[in-house]
Amino acid sequence: xxxxxxxxxxxxxxxxxxxxxxxxxxxxxxxxxxxxxxxxxxxxxxxxxxxxxxxxxxxxxxxxxxxxxxxxxxxxxxxxxxxxxxxxxxxxxxxxxxxxxxxxxxxxxxxxxxxxxxxxxxxxxxxxxxxxxxxxxxxxxxxxxxxxxxxxxxxxxxxxxxxxxxxxxxxxxxxxxxxxxxxxxxxxxxxxxxxxxxxxxxxxxxxxxxxxxxxxxxxxxxxxxxxxxxxxxxxxxxxxxxxxxxxxxxxxxxxxxxxxxxxxxxxxxxxxxxxxxxxxxxxxxxxxxxxxxxxxxxxxxxxxxxxxxxxxxxxxxxxxxxxxxxxxxxxxxxxxxxxxxxxxxxxxxxxxxxxxxxxxxxxxxxxxxxxxxxxxxxxxxxxxxxxxxxxxxxxxxxxxxxxxxxxxxxxxxxxxxxxxxxxxxxxxxxxxxxxxxxxxxxxxxxxxxxxxxxxxxxxxxxxxxxxxxxxxxxxxxxxxxxxxxxxxxxxxxxxxxxxxxxxxxxxxxxxxxxx
Amino acid sequence: xxxxxxxxxxxxxxxxxxxxxxxxxxxxxxxxxxxxxxxxxxxxxxxxxxxxxxxxxxxxxxxxxxxxxxxxxxxxxxxxxxxxxxxxxxxxxxxxxxxxxxxxxxxxxxxxxxxxxxxxxxxxxxxxxxxxxxxxxxxxxxxxxxxxxxxxxxxxxxxxxxxxxxxxxxxxxxxxxxxxxxxxxxxxxxxxxxxxxxxxxxxxxxxxxxxxxxxxxxxxxxxxxxxxxxxxxxxxxxxxxxxxxxxxxxxxxxxxxxxxxxxxxxxxxxxxxxxxxxxxxxxxxxxxxx
Numbered sequence: 001x002x003x004x005x006x007x008x009x010x011x012x013x014x015x016x017x018x019x020x021x022x023x024x025x026x027x028x029x030x031x032x033x034x035x036x037x038x039x040x041x042x043x044x045x046x047x048x049x050x051x052x053x054x055x056x057x058x059x060x061x062x063x064x065x066x067x068x069x070x071x072x073x074x075x076x077x078x079x080x081x082x083x084x085x086x087x088x089x090x091x092x093x094x095x096x097x098x099x100x101x102x103x104x105x106x107x108x109x110x111x112x113x114x115x116x117x118x119x120x121x122x123x124x125x126x127x128x129x130x131x132x133x134x135x136x137x138x139x140x141x142x143x144x145x146x147x148x149x150x151x152x153x154x155x156x157x158x159x160x161x162x163x164x165x166x167x168x169x170x171x172x173x174x175x176x177x178x179x180x181x182x183x184x185x186x187x188x189x190x191x192x193x194x195x196x197x198x199x200x201x202x203x204x205x206x207x208x209x210x211x212x213x214x215x216x217x218x219x220x221x222x223x224x225x226x227x228x229x230x231x232x233x234x235x236x237x238x239x240x241x242x243x244x245x246x247x248x249x250x251x252x253x254x255x256x257x258x259x260x261x262x263x264x265x266x267x268x269x270x271x272x273x274x275x276x277x278x279x280x281x282x283x284x285x286x287x288x289x290x291x292x293x294x295x296x297x298x299x300x301x302x303x304x305x306x307x308x309x310x311x312x313x314x315x316x317x318x319x320x321x322x323x324x325x326x327x328x329x330x331x332x333x334x335x336x337x338x339x340x341x342x343x344x345x346x347x348x349x350x351x352x353x354x355x356x357x358x359x360x361x362x363x364x365x366x367x368x369x370x371x372x373x374x375x376x377x378x379x380x381x382x383x384x385x386x387x388x389x390x391x392x393x394x395x396x397x398x399x400x401x402x403x404x405x406x407x408x409x410x411x412x413x414x415x416x417x418x419x420x421x422x423x424x425x426x427x428x429x430x431x432x433x434x435x436x437x438x439x440x441x442x443x444x445x446x447x448x449x450x451x452x453x454x455x456x457x458x459x460x461x462x463x464x465x466x467x468x469x470x471x472x473x474x475x476x477x478x479x480x481x482x483x484x485x486x487x488x489x490x491x492x493x494x495x496x497x498x499x500x501x502x503x504x505x506x507x508x509x510x511x512x513x514x515x
Numbered sequence: 516x517x518x519x520x521x522x523x524x525x526x527x528x529x530x531x532x533x534x535x536x537x538x539x540x541x542x543x544x545x546x547x548x549x550x551x552x553x554x555x556x557x558x559x560x561x562x563x564x565x566x567x568x569x570x571x572x573x574x575x576x577x578x579x580x581x582x583x584x585x586x587x588x589x590x591x592x593x594x595x596x597x598x599x600x601x602x603x604x605x606x607x608x609x610x611x612x613x614x615x616x617x618x619x620x621x622x623x624x625x626x627x628x629x630x631x632x633x634x635x636x637x638x639x640x641x642x643x644x645x646x647x648x649x650x651x652x653x654x655x656x657x658x659x660x661x662x663x664x665x666x667x668x669x670x671x672x673x674x675x676x677x678x679x680x681x682x683x684x685x686x687x688x689x690x691x692x693x694x695x696x697x698x699x700x701x702x703x704x705x706x707x708x709x710x711x712x713x714x715x716x717x718x719x720x721x722x723x724x725x726x727x728x729x730x731x732x733x734x735x736x737x738x739x740x741x742x743x744x745x746x747x748x749x750x751x752x753x754x755x756x757x758x759x760x761x762x763x764x765x766x767x768x769x770x771x772x773x774x775x776x777x778x779x780x781x782x783x784x785x786x787x788x789x790x791x792x793x794x795x796x797x798x799x800x801x802x803x804x805x
Binding site: 246262372 | 554732
């Protein structure tokens with residue numbers, strides 16, 4: 001049987017059309033795959049870390065301050081000192097330091113032949129100019145941390161002499177990653193530009209920065225510890241919604257991300273590595289005793305007794321945190337056992353204190369001003385409401401302005417802590433402490449207790465005792481009610497090797513990414 | 516008109532759902548089996564006899580929160596609709612009669628409002644005026660009002676140029692009389708359709724804003740708020756978003772269905788359609804009787 005010409009022709013045409021479609025589809029698929037391949041291998045097969053994280057608004061450490069963002073900035077900047085897994089100060093840019101006999105002067109000895117990524121020498125003069133800028137620049141967020149420093153001078157090219165306003169053995173801890181990420185003095189001549197285009201001497205150098213989207217960094221071969229950095233490229237991407245973090249890491253979009261406690265269970269179920277990094281985190285209810293009704297100590301006490309810390313642990317940290325009534329997690333060297341559970345959860349007593357102060361249940365109505373809606377805020381609202389203190393949660397995206405101007409009456413804060421426990425104490429309880437909502441209020445005896453802790457060498461057998469005494473004195477403050485502590489939780493792909501367990505910090509030396 | 520709407524299956528479904536939602540708005544907080552704000556240690560629990568829809572991240576009864584949240588969600592949608600109606604219809608009608616200057620200004624204003632993304636604008640206004648549903652809904656109402664402006668203006672224009680209105684004008688009738696006597700009957704049906712549509716839009720907007728945490732102070736429950744909080748705990752309660760989603764979806768669908776039903780029964784064609792259906796129904800009934 002012969003096939004008619006028209007049919008054969010039609011069949012041939014259909015086959016030809018199908019072939020063309022298949023070819024087009026194949027080409028499109030190839031292009032898509034090629035695109036994917038290009039994206040995945042943009043580093044040319046070099047070990048690349050893809051990290052989903054809240055991108056810093058400021059890249060100048062002087063402007064960024066000593067909050068949690070220092071962990072990101074530490075990719076681009078190296079610090080004068082670092083800390084080890086025990087939280088002790090160890091060499092960074094400075095290979096050593098000496099105190100004078102009086103304890104009011106410390107000399108840091110820099111490593112030789114250090115350079116910034118713009119080619120400028122990282123010498124004693126550069127460190128001096130950085131510390132002076134941190135103390136004097138108008139928008140410096142660090143000047144409050146440097147009140148112990150009276151003067152900085154240089155001795156030769158490699159010695160930085162720091163003269164202090166008081167005897168203070170905390171300086172090597174203070175001048176670590178949070179406070180002393182050294183910037184290039186040449187780049188710092190234009191602080192606005194430096195704030196968006198970092199120039200440091202850290203393990204990586206920023207090669208591309210698209211605010212709100214991504215930041216790409218390449219390994220800095222001139223970093224003082226470059227031999228131990230095994231990652232060639234870091235890609236920071238704006239963190240996705242918490243609910244999608246696990247699937248993002250699971251599918252290989254990212255290698256590392258911070259994880260909400262609610263996502264630990266699905267991350268583990270997905271076979272990902274969940275890292276509980278030790279730290280100094282502690283959350284609190286911040287109270288302004290300069291404003292009514294907290295000018296009445298009985299109302300503050302009522303709040304203290306109204307707080308059920310275990311509820312925060314169960315519902316905010318999903319059991320991964322700990323209840324704490326101090327600015328440190330239990331077990332930390334500055335944690336004072338004598339002060340533990342000084343105000344246990346006792347709602348009946350809280351109600352009685354309110355009545356003694358002359359307030360009927362519901363008579364007090366306060367705004368709890370927070371930067372974002374949070375489970376912790378709802379718990380505070382519920383717990384204070386249960387004893388008769390009416391709280392309305394007010395979300396203010398510009399919360400930081402009134403908070404640090406000490407204009408709020410009631411708020412919440414979570415500190416990531418400081419490497420220097422004395423710095424943590426003064427930040428919370430000092431008269432000008434940034435986390436003291438009741439400035440210039442300071443509890444009686446705190447200044448003396450802190451001074452003694454400062455004067456105590458870290459290796460002294462009295463150090464822990466004096467530090468804890470300072471904590472005890474600080475906890476007499478009516479301005480803060482601490483609630484819970486939670487570790488930094490990260491999720492990582494199995495491609496990324498273990499992260500060093502440095503408390504509160506992320507260090508990249510020794511970390512490897514399997515391509 | 517209601518009788519005619521109820522004559523249609525889609526109309527009966529829409530009215531039924533919206534009546535149920537209205538009842539929830541009025542009696543929802545009373546029907547809530549538990550205190551919608553009271554937490555417990557039983558967090559993220561699965562449905563049980565005690566908690567028919569389980570509990571949320573603070574151990575609060577989800578069913579109670581949905582019931583208690585109905586009022587805020589419905590009132591928000593109603594506020595949007597009424598605001599849009601008042602702000603849109605009156606200038607829409609007057610733009611035909613109050614001269615070229617007023618017409619030009621109102622048309623440009625309507626064009627401007629249409630060009631603005633109303634959800635983003637509502638977020639900006641709540642940032643300026645304070646985080647509350649009234650502020651947000653006031654803004655959205657104004658942003659949606661061009662729909663009413665255009666509908667009422669188009670209907671007015673068609674009537675204003677009709678011979679009987681021109682005759683009334685020549686006879687010395689006042690604008691108010693013309694509007695009352697001739698205009699309302701022609702303008703009301705398209706406005707009713709727009710009203711039902713806008714109510715649906717209002718539900719979507721209020722749910723979207725409360726989903727984002729805008730317009731409501733926690734821990735006050737809303738449908739959008741319950742949905743948002745469920746999404747953070749999908750690995751624990753993957754089915755949880757279903758209940759608020761179905762509520763929002765059914766309400767919006769009912770609004771759109773009602774708009775269709777109003778369109779079907781309004782005007783000459785609608786009345787003829789309904790008349791035909793009625794006759795067919797009577798014939799069918801007569802056939803069964805025989």
